[in-house]
């Protein structure tokens with residue numbers, strides 16, 4: 240039975256790497272897939288992993304009907320055995336419904352990869368719909384870590400090095416960026432709630448308030 244599977248985790252936990260591995264293992268057995276992505280950091284029509292691997296993909300913009308795209312490939316005599324979707328959080332809920340239709344009507348596995356929540360800890364609409372519709376939800380096994388050593392569960396956005404909690408939901412970016420840029424950092428919930436990024440924690444540790452004071 241074909242499945243819609245949603246692989247989710249924080250930023251930088253290996254989702255794109257796993258997407259590439261699943262594609263590689265299937266193509267090694269002669270299966271052919273369609274790879275969709277949206278707004279990958281490497282540019283339009285790319286699926287990239289921080290491990291350095293990158294592959295061509297179909298850019299699923301807001302007007303892309305993913306079900307119609309796959310049907311068209313088949314009607315042209317193309318072979319499509321499975322579908323991979325990276326950055327699935329950026330898809331519209333209707334596009335997630337199209338993925339479910341690919342599974343049910345075309346009997347194909349669909350593997351979707353994405354972050355569930357944004358920098359304000361709110362669900363992305365595409366991820367919400369995936370949670371509602373997926374046959375299976377899988378949490379990535381390689382956990383990203385907060386600076387404190389706890390498991391990172393949330394994504395923080397920084398602007399000029401400071402954590403922010405207001406702004407557009409979608410701003411393409413990366414972790415470990417220079418502080419002047421918009422950047423991201425993964426944190427545990429405790430430190431996300433306290434807006435305590437690694438830089439804020441370092442600054443607090445160096446603050447004169449916490450330095451030992453020599454007695455007079």
Ligand SMILES: Nc1ncnc2c1ncn2[C@@H]1O[C@H](COP(=O)(O)OP(=O)(O)O)[C@@H](O)[C@H]1O
Pocket residue numbers: 248249250251252253254255256257287288289290381383
């Ligand atoms: N130099 C490196 N050596 C080993 N692993 C690395 C290196 N750089 C990145 N990684 C791994 O790649 C992961 C990020 O992979 P990626 O697929 O780009 O993540 P995601 O798609 O979830 O944002 C990191 O969590 C880390 O495990």
Ligand SMILES: Cc1cn([C@H]2C[C@H](O)[C@@H](COP(=O)(O)O)O2)c(=O)[nH]c1=O
Pocket residue numbers: 249250251254255278279280353354356357358359394395396408409410411412413423
């Ligand atoms: C938290 C958050 C992230 N984004 C963007 C930043 C990246 O371009 C992607 C996530 O990619 P990754 O491969 O999982 O690292 O999402 C965003 O637009 N808004 C956010 O709140």
